[in-house]
Structure formats: structure tokens, C-alpha cells
């Protein structure tokens with residue numbers, strides 16, 4: 524669906540995307556991950572044709588160019604900053620943006636109904652957007668991007684500043700869209716969220732691709748061992764193991780366990796092991 528080959532982008536003397544190659548398969552939920560300033564938004568802007576790379580090539584849908592209007596129509600974009608009219612109701616917002624997409628009549632009405640259901644806002648359609656929480660505004664922004672039924676949805680940091688309830692609603696929306704066959708690309712610096720949601724991830728650091736693969740494979744390769752903190756009558760001990768269940772059974776057979784904490788291998792640990800850095804807000 525999306526193919527980047529040796530893409531480089533510089534701003535002045537600074538190389539912001541550095542020889543980046545990646546492939547996003549049709550129907551995949553793909554996470555482009557990395558700390559602030561890693562080059563995620565710049566990469567998205569290149570994919571949607573808003574920026575031209577200094578080197579390399581991007582193709583969409585086989586051999587399509589991001590500059591081609593027919594290709595652009597396949598893409599829905601949810602930018603990092605909200606683009607909704609606060610003084611209008613949610614319905615009026617969708618009605619306005621739907622017309623911009625060229626929808627009208629029953630097609631527009633059914634699209635509006637469909638996207639309200641997808642983002643789970645059907646009970647608040649008549650409320651002015653200024654009465655919405657930040658998370659609800661973000662969901663409305665997603666609804667707008669879905670009006671024209673894109674086959675590729677791109678979301679830039681969709682859960683930043685979002686309350687947990689809206690975050691879960693956004694996750695449900697993305698899972699439902701994926702089940703319908705939509706390809707989804709999202710950026711995030713929340714590795715825990717990406718671990719829950721994504722099939723495949725690419726990790727960027729200072730514009731360079733430092734790892735790419737399925738979440739399971741990256742965790743298995745780089746996520747480290749499980750860490751057990753076990754308390755028995757003999758005291759507390761910290762154990763690193765690839766076989767936590769067997770280890771717990773073994774300890775318990777020797778000495779009853781009073782308390783137990785287990786830290787599983789994670790994408791966060793994989794990032795730390797690959798880059799030597801913690802990824803924090």
C-alpha cells in the first residue's frame with residue numbers, strides 16, 4: 524500500500540529523514556514510532572505528498588504517486604492539531620467537510636451516520652464542539668477523515684492529550700476499520716499503546732530507521748527477559764528469565780511465595796535495548 528525507498532529529507536543542514544525505506548502492507552495497522560523530533564511527521568508529510576523528499580522514492584497503491592489527485596482521494600488524514608469548528612455542532616462540522624469532499628444528498632447523510640457510529644459519538648451529534656472534551660474533539664477529527672471512505676488512514680499522534688475513555692474509543696475505531704480492510708498508519712511516542720494496537724512498527728531515531736518488524740518479533744528479539752520480583756519468607760529476590768512460569772512454579776515448590784511482581788518483555792524495553800535510550804514524553 525505504501526512503499527518508501529531510501530527517502531531522505533533535509534531542512535537546511537539538518538537531515539530529518541535519513542535514507543528511510545519501509546513498506547506498509549494493505550490492511551495492516553502500522554505504527555511509526557520514535558521520540559519527539561525523530562522525523563515522524565515529516566515522513567507522513569512526504570507520504571501524503573505535502574513535502575517532496577530530497578532523495579528517494581514513494582509509491583502508493585502499487586506505482587501511484589502521492590502527487591496524483593486520484594491517489595490523494597484514497598487517503599484520510601488526521602493531523603496532530605485539531606481541525607474542527609468549535610462553534611458548530613458535530614453534525615454541522617461533518618456536513619461541511621462532507622460537502623468539501625463532494626458528498627451530497629443521501630450519500631452525505633449515510634456517510635455522516637456511518638462515521639459517527641465508527642467513532643462512537645452518535646449521542647452527541649447535535650452538541651456544539653466547544654462542549655466536547657479534548658478526546659471527543661479528536662474522535663470528531665477522525666470522523667472527518669473517514670467521510671470519504673479512505674482506504675489508507677493516517678493519524679499523527681492520535682492519542683496525545685486524550686482521556687482514557689476516548690483513547691479506548693479511538694482504539695476500538697481503529698480495530699474496526701482494520702477489520703473492514705482499511706490500512707492504517709499512525710505515529711506515536713507511546714510504545715505501550717503501539718504494542719497493544721499495531722501489527723507492525725518502524726522505530727525512528729534522529730531520522731534513521733533503527734528497527735522494523737512485527738511487534739511480536741521485535742519484542743522477542745530485543746524486548747529482553749521477564750523480570751520477576753519474588754518475596755518469600757527468605758526475603759525478596761529479583762530474577763531475569765525467559766521462562767517466568769516455570770521459574771515461579773520452581774520457587775513456589777521450594778518456598779511459598781508471599782508476593783510476586785512480573786515485568787514482561789515489551790516494546791519499550793526493545794527500544795531501550797536498540798537505541799540505548801529511554802523514550803519518554
Ligand SMILES: Nc1ncnc2c1ncn2[C@@H]1O[C@H](COP(=O)(O)OP(=O)(O)OP(=O)(O)O)[C@@H](O)[C@H]1O
Nearest residue numbers: 534535539557558559560561562563564565566712
Ligand atoms: N519545516 C521545517 N523546517 C525546519 N525544521 C523542521 C521543519 N519541520 C520539522 N523540522 C525539524 O525536523 C525534526 C523532525 O521533526 P518532525 O516533526 O518530523 O518529528 P516528529 O518525530 O514528528 O516529532 P514530534 O513527535 O515532536 O511531532 C525536528 O527537529 C524539527 O524541528
